[in-house]
Amino acid sequence: MQEDFLHYIWQHQYFDKTDLQTEAGEIITVLRPGNRNADAGPDFLGARLQIGEVEWNGAVEIHLSASDWARHQHQIDPKYDQVVLHVVYTADHAVRRTNGTLVPTLALASRLAPELLQRYQRLLSAPPTALPCAPFLMQVPGITRAMMVERALLERVEQKAAGIEALHQQLGADWEATAYHALATAFGFQKNSESLARLAKALPLNIVRRHRHDVRQLEALVFGQAGFLGEAAETETDSYITGLRNEYMFLAHKYNLASSALPVHAWNFLRLRPANFPTVRLSQFAALLHARPTLFDALLTAADVLTLEQFFAAPLSEYWREHYRPGRTGKVPILGRSSAQLLVTNVVVPLRVAYARYVGQPELTESAVALLNQLPAERNHLTEPYEALNFSHRSAADSQGLLALGRSYCEPRHCLRCAIGSHVLRQNKVLR
Known part of the structure; x- marks a missing residue:
């Protein structure tokens, strides 16, 4: 006990x-x-x-x-x-x-009551890979399940929003800079998130703003600060990369950037398909910065997910349509729809919720979370056990709620804090 x-x-x-x-x-x-x-x-x-x-x-x-x-x-x-x-x-x-x-x-x-104690012991003794309440779920009303998943979803969104709020404070209450840093981190798509977060710090937004109109200068800054413009045999005859390297050397000297540039080994290529290479993500991020003059206002005011998907799908420059890495050719797509939807989930929604809290407008939180209902459900090994137990799973709102339920309640065995676990325990309690 x-x-x-x-x-x-x-x-x-x-x-x-x-x-x-x-x-x-x-x-x-x-x-x-x-x-x-x-x-x-x-x-x-x-x-x-x-x-x-x-x-x-x-x-x-x-x-x-x-x-x-x-x-x-x-x-x-x-x-x-x-x-x-x-x-x-x-x-x-x-x-x-x-x-x-x-x-x-x-x-x-x-x-x-012995029944209460027995149920508690069964919840705690469930195998690590199992949902502790699975044997009792038939006794739990659907409304209780749905409300708990929604509660877990809101807690997950609030937790992400708290991270955005902390970032906003660190950046001097600048919402545009907050959007820039949050998007940069998210463009790493887990495998390279930390490196892209470091890149955003190494390439301040005020410098990006001065050169975002010139795609060549912008790519020189992005790829140079990321460490991909060093001398290499595979780019020895690549005139475009040579041009970017020369442009970067000039800009790095002008803004004193070289000391904060990332080493090329900071990036992870292992077990990634070429479409997910960090160089591809950097080219997509640079394309977004070039094509979209403002980030925060667009992310805050977009009416629906389709508008946001179109916002993120900025056209790549001619060189990066044909190269996965500097000096290596291959067809490269614009940011895919599924990737854009992940950005909506991990950046747009928490960014809007953080802003809603900042300006004291809770109705903005509701509209932000509503975006998740427009996104398809995310199915993976973490959500599969819940689907097998007939939890509703029709949209990204359900996916995010189920992920939060698993990580915050089921895995750590916090059944006593969960409405589902509480209902299970109450079934045979004896009170006088």
């Missing part, structure tokens, strides 16, 4: 309250269990209890064993002097505050 289980039991009062007494025999009436405390100090604050003839307002501390009080050094911590009830599974020791006064203790071992 984990202590979180007792927190859950106390918060929801899922125990037998018949003839409720402290270990000293005083009658307990729970008037208000209190609120979970996420900070340092007792587990529940603002509790209201009647113990014997006295009504108490204070804190409740929870442990598996009463002796954990001393093991955690609460007897010398003034924060725990406000505790009016010590709730434990087993009461193996009397506990006292810093002034020596006794803290009333309530033991729950004999007050928990």
Whole structure:
């Protein structure tokens, strides 16, 4: 058993309250269990209890064993002097505050319904590869499942938006720069995200703005700062790359860029198809910067996903339509539809939510999340188990919700915080 289980039991009062007494025999009436405390100090604050003839307002501390009080050094911590009830599974020791006064203790071992405890143990003991609630899902209403997936989705979007907000603060509250850095990172599509994030820092937006009208200068800056314009045998007779190299040497000297340029080994080509090579993504990113004068306003105001897909599909320059890498030929497509849809999910939606929070317009959050309903579902090994259990999976909103449910609740076994797990546990609880 984990202590979180007792927190859950106390918060929801899922125990037998018949003839409720402290270990000293005083009658307990729970008037208000209190609120979970996420900070340092007792587990529940603002509790209201009647113990014997006295009504108490204070804190409740929870442990598996009463002796954990001393093991955690609460007897010398003034924060725990406000505790009016010590709730434990087993009461193996009397506990006292810093002034020596006794803290009333309530033991729950004999007050928990066996069915409740058995279900909890089954959830925790499920194999790592299995969804812990799978054997019980037939008992969970569809509305409970759907609401939990939606909750997980919103938590995932808010988490991504928090990352955008932090980036916005780092960049001096400049939304255009925020969009530039967020898009650069996302253009790495996981395998090269970190390197593209580094490139955005090494190539400031104010320099990009000065040269975005000239595609040759822009590509020189992008590929030069990325480390791909060094001398190499395969580009020895490539006049276009030679021209970019000369252009970059001039611009790098002008803006003092060379010291911040990335080494070519910072980029990952391993196990990537040519269409996903970092050089291809850099050419697509450079094309976007050249063709779209503003980023943030377009990402914020696009009416639908189709408009955004067209925005991201900027035409490549003539050289990069025919080269996967400097000096290596091959047909290169513009940014594909599926890649554009990933950018909507990972950049546009959280960017809009972050902006909505910044300007205090929650309705913008709803419209941002609504974009996910226009995108097709993302199917992979992480969503397959949920589809097999008949979870709805019709759009990217469902995919993102299921991914969040798995990573934030199912994998770490946070069933007690999940509405589905909570419903499972409530099925056979015995309350009096």
